[in-house]
Amino acid sequence: MSDKDIIEAADNFVLNLFKEKLPNTFVYHNYSHTKRVYKSINEIIEDSQISVKDATVLKLAAILHDTGYIKTREGHEEESVKIAREFLESKDVEKDIIEGVEKCIKATKFKNTTPKDHLEEIMRDADSSHFGKDYFEEASEYLRQEYIAQNIRNYTPQEWRDENIELLIDKHKFYTPYALKNWQHTKQENLADLINKNKKIKKKIKKEELKAQLKAKYKDKSVDRGIQTFYRTALRNHIKLSDIADTKANILLSVNAIIISLVLSNLLSKLDNPSNDYLIIPTAIFVIFSAITMILSVIATRPNVTRGEFSKEDVENKSVNLAFFGNFHRMELSEYEWAMDELLKDRNYVYSSLTKDLYFLGKVLDRKYRILRWTYTIFVTGTIISILAFALSFYLGGSRMS
Structure with a gap:
C-alpha cells in the first residue's frame, strides 16, 4: 500500500x-x-x-x-x-x-x-x-x-x-x-x-x-426617591380631597340659592293673602335652613390667609414653612430666594417643610369636612322638617278653611 x-x-x-x-x-x-x-x-x-x-x-x-x-x-x-x-x-x-x-x-x-x-x-x-x-x-x-x-x-x-x-x-x-x-x-x-x-x-x-458609585453617592445626598414619592402622593391626595370638599360646598351653595330664589318668587307673593297665613311658618323654616346651609358652605370654602411674612430668625430656626404661600406672599423676591437657598442646603429642613405642609393641609381638610358634615346634616334635617311643616300647615289650613 x-x-x-x-x-x-x-x-x-x-x-x-x-x-x-x-x-x-x-x-x-x-x-x-x-x-x-x-x-x-x-x-x-x-x-x-x-x-x-x-x-x-x-x-x-x-x-x-x-x-x-x-x-x-x-x-x-x-x-x-x-x-x-x-x-x-x-x-x-x-x-x-x-x-x-x-x-x-x-x-x-x-x-x-x-x-x-x-x-x-x-x-x-x-x-x-x-x-x-x-x-x-x-x-x-x-x-x-x-x-x-x-x-x-x-x-x-x-x-x-x-x-x-x-x-x-x-x-x-x-x-x-x-x-x-x-x-x-x-x-x-x-x-x-x-x-x-x-x-x-x-x-x-x-x-x-x-x-454606580456616583449614583449611590448622589442618591445619599439627595432626597430619597421613595420619600419623594410618599410626599408627592400624600400632597396630591390632600389637594384632591380639598377640591372635592370645595366642589361639595359649591353644590350645596348653588342648590340652596336656587331653592331660596324659587321660594321668594313663588311663595312670597302668596303670603300677602290672609288665607295663606298657614304657609308663613313652613316657608320661614325652609328659607332659614337653606340660608344656614349656604352660610356654612361659604364658611367651609372661605380661604384663611396668614400674615405672609417671616424673619431671618424664622429661617435660621427652621420654624417657617416655605412651601406654603401664606407664609411668604408679602416678602420681597430676594428675601424669599435667600430663604429657599437656605432650605435647599439642608435635607432635614426640606423634609420638615414638606411635613409641615402636609400636616397643615390635613388640618384644613379636617375643618372643611367637619363643616361640610354639619352643612349636609342641616340641609337634610331642614328639608325633612320643612316638608313636614308644609304637610302639617296644609292639613291644618285646609281644615280651617272647610
Missing part, C-alpha cells in the same frame, strides 16, 4: 471513528480540528526540506493525533498512540513509520513538554497553528464551549480572554521557521485583539462601577 493510500485510509478511519464514537460535546476536538492540523502540516512540509517518509509520518500523526478523545480526555495522547499503532499495524505499515507517528502524537502533549527534534516541532506548531490564524477567535470559542458542555470549567468570556492572553504570552511559542515567518505575526495580532478587548471591557466595567 502506497503512502498516499495509507494516508487516505487513515483519514477515512478517523472520519468514521469520530462519527460513530466521539460525543457531540466535542465541538472543538473533532474531525474539523483534525483537518485543520493536517492542512497546517502540509503548509510546513511544503516549505521544509524533509524526506517523503518524514512527511508521511507527520501527515499520519496529524490525522490520528486526537483519536484518543473517543475514550478519555485526560491522557488522550496515550490512547491516540494505541489507536494509531493498532490501525497502522493492521495496514502493515513499516515499524519505523509507526514509531515516528507515535513520537509525533506524544509531542502534542502541550503541558510541561518541549519538542526534541524537527518533526516534533513541526507537529507541535501544526497542532497549535490556530493561534496564528484568522479563525483563532472562532476556534477559541469552540474550545470554551467544549469545556462548558463537558462540565470541565464554566469559563466566562472575560475569564477565557484572560486565560488565552496568559497562554499566548507565557506558555506558547512557535518553533519552525515557517510558523515564525507566517503565523507569528497573526498570533501577535490575535493577542493584541484580546488585550484591547480586555482593556475595553475592564474600562467599561470600571466606568459602570464609577457610575
Whole structure:
C-alpha cells in the first residue's frame, strides 16, 4: 500500500471513528480540528526540506493525533498512540513509520513538554497553528464551549480572554521557521485583539462601577426617591380631597340659592293673602335652613390667609414653612430666594417643610369636612322638617278653611 493510500485510509478511519464514537460535546476536538492540523502540516512540509517518509509520518500523526478523545480526555495522547499503532499495524505499515507517528502524537502533549527534534516541532506548531490564524477567535470559542458542555470549567468570556492572553504570552511559542515567518505575526495580532478587548471591557466595567458609585453617592445626598414619592402622593391626595370638599360646598351653595330664589318668587307673593297665613311658618323654616346651609358652605370654602411674612430668625430656626404661600406672599423676591437657598442646603429642613405642609393641609381638610358634615346634616334635617311643616300647615289650613 502506497503512502498516499495509507494516508487516505487513515483519514477515512478517523472520519468514521469520530462519527460513530466521539460525543457531540466535542465541538472543538473533532474531525474539523483534525483537518485543520493536517492542512497546517502540509503548509510546513511544503516549505521544509524533509524526506517523503518524514512527511508521511507527520501527515499520519496529524490525522490520528486526537483519536484518543473517543475514550478519555485526560491522557488522550496515550490512547491516540494505541489507536494509531493498532490501525497502522493492521495496514502493515513499516515499524519505523509507526514509531515516528507515535513520537509525533506524544509531542502534542502541550503541558510541561518541549519538542526534541524537527518533526516534533513541526507537529507541535501544526497542532497549535490556530493561534496564528484568522479563525483563532472562532476556534477559541469552540474550545470554551467544549469545556462548558463537558462540565470541565464554566469559563466566562472575560475569564477565557484572560486565560488565552496568559497562554499566548507565557506558555506558547512557535518553533519552525515557517510558523515564525507566517503565523507569528497573526498570533501577535490575535493577542493584541484580546488585550484591547480586555482593556475595553475592564474600562467599561470600571466606568459602570464609577457610575454606580456616583449614583449611590448622589442618591445619599439627595432626597430619597421613595420619600419623594410618599410626599408627592400624600400632597396630591390632600389637594384632591380639598377640591372635592370645595366642589361639595359649591353644590350645596348653588342648590340652596336656587331653592331660596324659587321660594321668594313663588311663595312670597302668596303670603300677602290672609288665607295663606298657614304657609308663613313652613316657608320661614325652609328659607332659614337653606340660608344656614349656604352660610356654612361659604364658611367651609372661605380661604384663611396668614400674615405672609417671616424673619431671618424664622429661617435660621427652621420654624417657617416655605412651601406654603401664606407664609411668604408679602416678602420681597430676594428675601424669599435667600430663604429657599437656605432650605435647599439642608435635607432635614426640606423634609420638615414638606411635613409641615402636609400636616397643615390635613388640618384644613379636617375643618372643611367637619363643616361640610354639619352643612349636609342641616340641609337634610331642614328639608325633612320643612316638608313636614308644609304637610302639617296644609292639613291644618285646609281644615280651617272647610
